[in-house]
Amino acid sequence: MLKGLLRIQQTFFDLHLIVRVMPNLLRVGLPNTFILALLATLIGIALGLIIAIGLISSRRPIGILCRFYVDILRGLPHILTIYLIGQGLPLAGLSLFGDNTYAYAALAIGLIEGAYMAEIFRAGLQSVERGQIEAARTLGMTRAQTMLFIIVPQGIRRVLPPLTGQFILVIKGTALVFLLGLTASQRDLFSIAQDSAINNANLSPLTAAGFIYLALTVPMTYAVNAWERRLRLGPTPQRRTAL
Amino acid sequence: MHPSTGGVRFEHIMKSYGPVRVLDDITLDVPRAMTTCIIGPSGSGKSTLLRCANLLERPEAGRIIVDGITITDPDVNIDAIRSRVGMVFQHFHLFGHLSVLDNVALALRKVRRLPRAEAEDRALAKLNEVGLRGLERRRPTDLSGGQQQRVAIARALAMEPAIMLFDEATSALDPELVKGVLAIMRDLATSGMTMLVVTHEMRFAREAAGQVIFMDQGKIVETAPPAQLFDHPQSPRLQQFLDQVL
Numbered sequence: 001m002l003k004g005l006l007r008i009q010q011t012f013f014d015l016h017l018i019v020r021v022m023p024n025l026l027r028v029g030l031p032n033t034f035i036l037a038l039l040a041t042l043i044g045i046a047l048g049l050i051i052a053i054g055l056i057s058s059r060r061p062i063g064i065l066c067r068f069y070v071d072i073l074r075g076l077p078h079i080l081t082i083y084l085i086g087q088g089l090p091l092a093g094l095s096l097f098g099d100n101t102y103a104y105a106a107l108a109i110g111l112i113e114g115a116y117m118a119e120i121f122r123a124g125l126q127s128v129e130r131g132q133i134e135a136a137r138t139l140g141m142t143r144a145q146t147m148l149f150i151i152v153p154q155g156i157r158r159v160l161p162p163l164t165g166q167f168i169l170v171i172k173g174t175a176l177v178f179l180l181g182l183t184a185s186q187r188d189l190f191s192i193a194q195d196s197a198i199n200n201a202n203l204s205p206l207t208a209a210g211f212i213y214l215a216l217t218v219p220m221t222y223a224v225n226a227w228e229r230r231l232r233l234g235p236t237p238q239r240r241t242a243l
Numbered sequence: 244m245h246p247s248t249g250g251v252r253f254e255h256i257m258k259s260y261g262p263v264r265v266l267d268d269i270t271l272d273v274p275r276a277m278t279t280c281i282i283g284p285s286g287s288g289k290s291t292l293l294r295c296a297n298l299l300e301r302p303e304a305g306r307i308i309v310d311g312i313t314i315t316d317p318d319v320n321i322d323a324i325r326s327r328v329g330m331v332f333q334h335f336h337l338f339g340h341l342s343v344l345d346n347v348a349l350a351l352r353k354v355r356r357l358p359r360a361e362a363e364d365r366a367l368a369k370l371n372e373v374g375l376r377g378l379e380r381r382r383p384t385d386l387s388g389g390q391q392q393r394v395a396i397a398r399a400l401a402m403e404p405a406i407m408l409f410d411e412a413t414s415a416l417d418p419e420l421v422k423g424v425l426a427i428m429r430d431l432a433t434s435g436m437t438m439l440v441v442t443h444e445m446r447f448a449r450e451a452a453g454q455v456i457f458m459d460q461g462k463i464v465e466t467a468p469p470a471q472l473f474d475h476p477q478s479p480r481l482q483q484f485l486d487q488v489l
Contacts, residue, residue: 134299135336135395139350139402140326149349153340 014204021196021205029189037171043110048117055122073115082108086180102186105177124159161228249275256305267461277453278432280440288461289441297328310405329399333411335391337383344379347398369397389420409440
């Protein structure tokens with residue numbers, strides 16, 4: 001029994017190894033993971049908003065096309081999409097970013113996130129009341145103006161919390177880019193931890209990376225939940241000071 | 244202006260929701276520089292008729308002529324016509340993400356293409372007219388219902404419409420706030436605005452209207468000047484309706 005516990009400790013929680021890999025994780029892995037997640041999210045937001053507008057478009061072909069995109073990218077395993085785009089595009093001669101694997105990784109995750117964010121945006125855009133649209137059209141605004149000045153600004157506000165929640169998923173999702181083979185300075189948290197785990201024949205570096213992921217994602221999750229509660233219930237009333 | 248270019252004319256308007264006929268062969272003249280009030284029980288089709296005047300609802304058959312333009316023609320630019328037909332809704336429908344000032348100025352900038360400063364000046368002037376000076380930086384939700392409806396009226400008036408449509412503009416207001424909004428509508432009527440007003444305010448209809456329409460079950464039952472319609476109702480249905488509401 002004790003021996004088993006000891007073995008678990010040695011395999012997953014080798015303090016010596018964790019301390020040794022930590023500086024590299026924090027100096028290289030953390031910024032890379034964060035920037036990758038941010039880039040992918042920015043691509044996803046831009047793409048997602050356009051696709052969401054397409055999804056609620058009254059022009060059927062556009063709607064069907066956008067629905068296709070969302071269904072396919074949400075329906076495929078992310079690992080497969082990342083492979084297809086990250087490895088496939090350069091293979092097909094579409095070397096948009098030369099041999100910068102990092103950029104292909106951001107693009108691949110961004111394209112996937114675009115599909116998820118399109119559904120979030122769609123829900124937001126559709127939550128804008130009909131009366132808002134009627135009021136805008138009654139003033140002589142065109143469909144496009146109504147979308148741009150009335151529906152989009154109000155729809156986006158309502159989905160800011162779920163969008164931030166999606167960003168948390170993206171942070172975790174970036175772990176898959178190790179598949180594409182990153183150079184030493186480009187490696188994200190997971191790649192660094194995995195390389196170190198293989199070199200040392202010990203899983204403790206992965207545990208170390210796990211702690212960093214948790215330090216990012218758990219506080220953000222609580223922040224988003226609090227934010228959503230605030231949006232739903234209004235700001236918490238100021239507590240009166242006792243006399 | 245030649246009389247035929249003003250006002251609204253509905254000709255043989257038909258409209259159904261599924262099996263329910265909500266507008267059944269409506270023909271109506273809304274003369275310019277006059278207030279026409281439509282009264283009737285709920286479900287009589289009066290709001291639907293009003294919403295046809297700027298094609299928020301599209302009739303299945305019939306013709307609608309607004310300010311000399313046949314808006315039911317398929318190739319007509321409805322956005323251009325809508326920008327000259329003001330509409331005020333029961334539930335205000337102010338733009339929630341914009342300040343009071345921007346609510347009024349937005350269409351001036353985007354539809355009328357006025358420069359921002361000019362649009363805001365005109366918006367401020369209109370807000371002043373409806374008694375809302377000093378509230379232009381507020382959000383709509385910070386205002387009372389009566390104030391919100393006055394912003395909505397200012398928003399419509401800022402476009403300098405040829406015609407104003409009111410769809411039960413005071414029905415969602417607390418009783419003590421109704422008066423202020425009705426006073427603005429009355430001033431507007433006296434100033435010679437062409438108005439089509441769906442309302443439950445019988446006193447307003449009697450005092451401000453030039454003609455009153457009574458609708459029931461998708462049909463116009465009676466049309467008359469207010470004194471005649473209220474004091475000498477011809478049909479049993481109107482008599483019954485007035486007994487219930489007065």
